[in-house]
Amino acid sequence: MTINMEKPYVVGMDIGGTNTVFGIVDSRGNVLSSDSIKTQQHEDIDEYVDAVCKKLIPLIQAVGGTEKIKGMGVGAPNGNFYNGTIEFAPNLPWKGVIPLAAMFEEKLGIPTALTNDANAAAIGEMTYGAARGLKDFIMITLGTGVGSGIVINGQLVYGHDGFAGELGHVIIDRNGRPCGCGRKGCLETYCSATGVARTAREFLVQSTEPSLLRNIPSEEIASKDVYDAAVKGDKLALDIFEYTGRILGEALANFIAFSSPEAIILFGGLAKSGDYIMKPIKKAIDENILKIYAGKTKLLLSQLKDADAAVLGASALGWEVKED
Amino acid sequence: MTINMEKPYVVGMDIGGTNTVFGIVDSRGNVLSSDSIKTQQHEDIDEYVDAVCKKLIPLIQAVGGTEKIKGMGVGAPNGNFYNGTIEFAPNLPWKGVIPLAAMFEEKLGIPTALTNDANAAAIGEMTYGAARGLKDFIMITLGTGVGSGIVINGQLVYGHDGFAGELGHVIIDRNGRPCGCGRKGCLETYCSATGVARTAREFLVQSTEPSLLRNIPSEEIASKDVYDAAVKGDKLALDIFEYTGRILGEALANFIAFSSPEAIILFGGLAKSGDYIMKPIKKAIDENILKIYAGKTKLLLSQLKDADAAVLGASALGWEVKED
Structure with a gap:
């Protein structure tokens, strides 16, 4: 990260399926200001960029204009760092390949870099x-899906095509749950927030165990409900976390054999379920790790402030943008 | 690779459980001379180093002495690049942590680097x-075991501790075959040469299919026998390659989700079984790959000359050794 006192700020923007959040960040990671728009309300990409700029430009002006901005970083599903494009993102309104970094550069005159949301979180x-x-x-980002950003030798791993690090789509059970990607048994069908809700529905059918979760209509159960039940000592809810944590820990033990990382960092709602999920994850790592790696890789929780995390992650990329 | 015309040669040495092979290599990858000793005959590490030097020094003198040598590269099981050590290698006679690179540097006066054999093959x-x-x-090295060397952004991945890249010990079936590492279902229990022989023994018991392999005492079957039978059209032998290739292809599809490599390169005896193994590997990759990676990663065979491959691989590390 290069801090140029002439240009002490960056812009961070996180594009989600529902909301697009953006803000101005300083070199210490303070979000000075932020705003948002609804992603789905802008089916035309030009109109979407205009809508963002309409709210973002006043924020930029408030800190002294574009000459104070080092760069802009964008986190987006299916974001390609090499090309600055969003490519065939199933949950966004724009189809095909969208050259979004170039569009913002042209509109705002700020050098812009783009990557996927989990890579942005890692940076x-x-x-x-x-x-x-x-x-x-x-x-590892545990949200609606499971994402990942891998850092090796201090560099984010983009792979030859810009799409490396889809660990949520490592297949962990070839006869497992159908995944939105069209295959079966991907890690994210078990260890995302939606995976946890799916497990709850399965467990409620398979067992006759009394549970607070039986008070909620099955199709409405969310991972937050499982957490709330666990806090009250609900046995079935605790079993759901055990099951989820074991599967994630087994997968992490395999990932360690790839890059032997110093740490694995968990991010997202599920990671905040505390010991209910962390204990079974750690136990499964310990039981499944190859001996030479045993006890070496730390399991950490994200330290990004919750409300700001998405904007902060993306903004960090703004420090690394190369000016032409 | 930096070629210094004052120092136009490197030394490569490959330490195997049975043989230690070493030689002098020029910048084009010609092995100018080589020799070997039996690894297991030297239980004392000092005596082992002496025995290597006794045969290696004359080869060095024949090209003009140590002043003509840029560096020495060593490939060894459980080799740690950061420390230049061999650490707790189960199949070598020396126990604990052996500072082998430093020992050769002191004995020969040549800067020496050491890594595991699969990493040496990758370099x-x-x-x-x-x-x-x-x-x-x-x-991916398919030998007695399955090894791997991962290159990202042109750099070998060593991980935080020097032991990254043990893809042969990724668990692909949690209730699978017992592995020498003490766990179950590691990739190498299926896709190494010994894994293929194990599959042959299993298939011979499970099926009543006539097979040329039934003429060989079960415990003596080697992967080469399976190949020979496949060449003669033996149905069971072909099924063994189908099975092995499918498991390897499924695992490779998962590995691609990690680093999105431009190519996967297969090395070792099994890789030379041609279409018998390559076709099922490719088919399983295609059937199990996440859509964004489909058709992008090439599956290649090693191009290192067979007899020289071990020495060549290790020698390449010699070009990268930093002189103090």
């Missing part, structure tokens, strides 16, 4: 959070 | 073989 963690000083770590 | 392939010009690839 954010390295710049402002739990991964400061780490050169080898894996970021 | 060899990048310097002299199928990976020339590639910045992102995975080398």
